[in-house]
Amino acid sequence: MKQIQQFSWLCLFLLFTHAAQAQTFLQRGNIELGGDISFSSMKEPEYDNSLNTFTFNPYIGCMFSGGFELGFRPQLTIVSYDGSSYTTMGLFLAPAYNMNAGSIVYPYLELLIGYNSINNDEDNYGGLGLGVDGGLKINIAGNSLLLIKLEYLHQEYDIDDENESINTLSFGVGFRIFLPPHTAAK
Amino acid sequence: MQTFPKICLCFVLFLTEFASAQSFTQEGTIEMGGDISFSSFKGSESDEQLITLTFNPYIGYMMSPGFEIGLRPQLTMIDDGDEILTTWGVYMADAYHFNLGSTIFPYVEFLIGFNSIANQGSRYGGFGVGGDGGLKINISGNSLLLLKFEYFHEEYNTEGDYFSINTLSFGVGFRIFLAPKPAAK
Numbered sequence: 420m421k422q423i424q425q426f427s428w429l430c431l432f433l434l435f436t437h438a439a440q441a442q443t444f445l446q447r448g449n450i451e452l453g454g455d456i457s458f459s460s461m462k463e464p465e466y467d468n469s470l471n472t473f474t475f476n477p478y479i480g481c482m483f484s485g486g487f488e489l490g491f492r493p494q495l496t497i498v499s500y501d502g503s504s505y506t507t508m509g510l511f512l513a514p515a516y517n518m519n520a521g522s523i524v525y526p527y528l529e530l531l532i533g534y535n536s537i538n539n540d541e542d543n544y545g546g547l548g549l550g551v552d553g554g555l556k557i558n559i560a561g562n563s564l565l566l567i568k569l570e571y572l573h574q575e576y577d578i579d580d581e582n583e584s585i586n587t588l589s590f591g592v593g594f595r596i597f598l599p600p601h602t603a604a605k
Numbered sequence: 606m607q608t609f610p611k612i613c614l615c616f617v618l619f620l621t622e623f624a625s626a627q628s629f630t631q632e633g634t635i636e637m638g639g640d641i642s643f644s645s646f647k648g649s650e651s652d653e654q655l656i657t658l659t660f661n662p663y664i665g666y667m668m669s670p671g672f673e674i675g676l677r678p679q680l681t682m683i684d685d686g687d688e689i690l691t692t693w694g695v696y697m698a699d700a701y702h703f704n705l706g707s708t709i710f711p712y713v714e715f716l717i718g719f720n721s722i723a724n725q726g727s728r729y730g731g732f733g734v735g736g737d738g739g740l741k742i743n744i745s746g747n748s749l750l751l752l753k754f755e756y757f758h759e760e761y762n763t764e765g766d767y768f769s770i771n772t773l774s775f776g777v778g779f780r781i782f783l784a785p786k787p788a789a790k
Contacts (some may be wrong), residue, residue, distance in 0.1 A: 452779060459774035514654065561746035563781035589644035594781050596748035 444558050444597055445519055449482040451490070453566070453595035473497040478513075478595070485516040492531070509535040509548055509574075535574045544580070546575035556595070564595040565590040629743050629782050630704050634667040635677070638751070638780035639678075639735070656684040663780070665698065668763050673700045692732055694720035701743065713738040729768075731760035741780070749780040 443449070454477035462469035473496070480490030489515035498505045510535030518526045520536030529552045536545035572587045628634075639662035658680070665675030675698035683690045690691040696718030702710045714737045721730035739753030757772040 428676060455776065455778035457774060457776040457778075459772055461770055461772045463770055464766055465768065519654040560746070560781070560783050563747055565784075567699050585646055586649070587644055587646050589642060591642040593640035593642075595777055596745070596779055596781065598748075 428519075440552040443599060444488050444518055444525060444556070444564070445482060445561075446599060447482055448600035450598045451478070451482065451488065451595055452488075452562070453478040453564075453593065454492075454599065459559060466486050466503045471497075471499045480513065480515065482517075482597075485512060486519055486525075488515045489547070490515060490529070492533075494535075505538050506538040507536070511548060517556065525556045526553070527559070528553040528555055531570075532596055535576075537576060542578075544576040544578050544583075546577050546584075548574045550573060550587075562597050562599070564597060566591070566593050566595050568592075626683035629710060629741070629749070629786065630667060630702050630758045631784060632667055632669055634782050636663070636665040636667070636673065636749070636780055636782045638749075638778065639677075653686050655686075657680075658682040663698075665700065668682065671700065671702045671704055674698075675700060675714075677718075679720075688725045691723045693719065694718055696733065696735075697720040698700070708743040710740055710741045710743070711738070716755075720760060727763060729761035729763045729766075731762050731769075733757065733759040735772075747782050747784065749782060751776070751778050751780050752789075 456475050456477065456499035458471075458473045460469050461470050471520045475493065475495040476537070477503050478490060478492050480488045482488050487550050492509075492511040492513050494507070494509035494511070496507045511531045513529050513531050520526060531548065531550035533548050533553065534545060536543060538544075540589040550570060550572035552568050552570035554566065557565040557567070567589050570587075570591070572589070573584060575582055575584045629636075640659070641661050641662060642657075644657050647653075647658075648751035649728045657753070659682075660678065660680040663675060663677050665673045667673050677694075677696040677698050678697070679692070679694040681692045698714050698716050700712050700714035702712045704710065716735040716737065718733050719730065721728065722735040723729070736754060737753050737755035740749065742750040742752070744750050753776050755772075755774045755775070755776070758772045759772070761768055761770070
C-alpha cells in the first residue's frame with residue numbers, strides 16, 4: 420500500500436512539474452516515431468553455420484485533434500540457422516488517447532488490434548491479436564519522449580482447427596521522438 | 606522497493622535540467638538511447654510461463670566537440686520455469702563524430718568490455734571488443750536517427766574451456782540528446 424502511495428505521489432509530481440513549458444506534443448499533425456530495425460549474423464569460428472536474425476519493430480503514429488493518435492506497429496522477427504528459419508509477424512493498429520495534463524508528462528492509453536502469425540519451415544499459424552497498453556510519455560526536452568509503459572497482449576493462433584493463444588504482460592522503457600508538421604513536411 | 610520512486614524522480618529531474626538542443630557535438634551534451642523491458646508470456650494450453658528481462662540502455666557524454674565517452678550495459682534474463690539463462694555485458698564506447706556542418710554526423714566507435722553467459726550449471730565470461738560506425742542524423746530538434754554497422758568479437762572461457770562469437774550487425778533506431786543549458790549571463 421505504501422508503495423502504491425509513493426508511486427501515486429511520484430506520478431502527481433510529474434504531472435504538475437514544468438507546467439510552464441511549451442506543449443507541442445499534442446499538436447495536430449505531429450508524427451511520433453520509435454522502435455528499431457536490426458539485422459545480425461552471429462558465428463562461432465569452430466562451426467560453419469551462422470545464426471542470422473532480422474527484427475523490424477518500428478512505430479509510427481499521427482496525431483489527430485484533441486490528443487487522439489492513430490499509430491501503426493508492425494512487428495517482424497526472422498531467425499535462421501542451419502537451413503531452417505522461424506518467422507513471427509504482427510501488424511497492429513494502435514489508436515491512442517494522450518491526455519493533456521498541462522505539463523511535460525502525457526499519460527496515455529492505447530488499444531492494439533491486428534493480426535499475428537508464426538511460421539516455421541513446415542507450418543504457418545495465424546490469428547487475431549488484441550491488446551491494450553498505457554503509461555506515460557514524458558517530453559524531457561525538445562521533441563524527445565521518454566516512454567514508460569505497461570502492456571497486455573492476447574494473441575490467438577489457429578492450429579489444425581484448434582485455437583491456441585498466448586497472453587503477454589510486459590513493462591517497457593524506451594525513447595521516441597515526435598516531429599512537428601513543418602518538420603515532417605520537409 | 607521504496608527507493609524506486611525516488612530513483613525515478615531523481616532521473617526525471619536530472620533530465621529536465623537540460624535545455625533543448627543547441628548542437629549535438631557540443632561539449633557537455635548527453636546522448637541517450639536503448640530500452641528496458643520485462644515480459645511474461647503464457648500459453649493457453651499449458652501452465653508454463655516464459656519470463657524475459659532485457660536491459661539495453663545507452664548513455665554517452667560529449668567530452669569535447671565530437672568526442673564522446675559512452676557506456677553500454679547489456680542484460681538479458683530468460684526464465685522458462687526450469688532454468689534461468691543470463692547474458693550480460695558492460696561496454697565502454699569511445700566515439701568520434703565528424704561535424705560536416707549539416708544535420709548528418711558520421712561517427713566511428715570503439716567498444717571494449719566484459720561479457721558473461723550463465724545458466725544453472727555453468728558460467729562463461731571473457732572480454733569483448735568491437736567497432737561500429739555509421740550516421741547519426743539530427744532529423745529534428747534533439748532527436749537522432751541512428752544508422753550503424755557493427756562488428757563484435759566476444760570471448761568466453763571457463764576452466765580451460767574456450768569459445769568465441771563474432772557478430773556482424775546492422776541497425777536503425779532512435780536516440781535523443783540533451784544539450785547543456787547555456788551559462789547564466
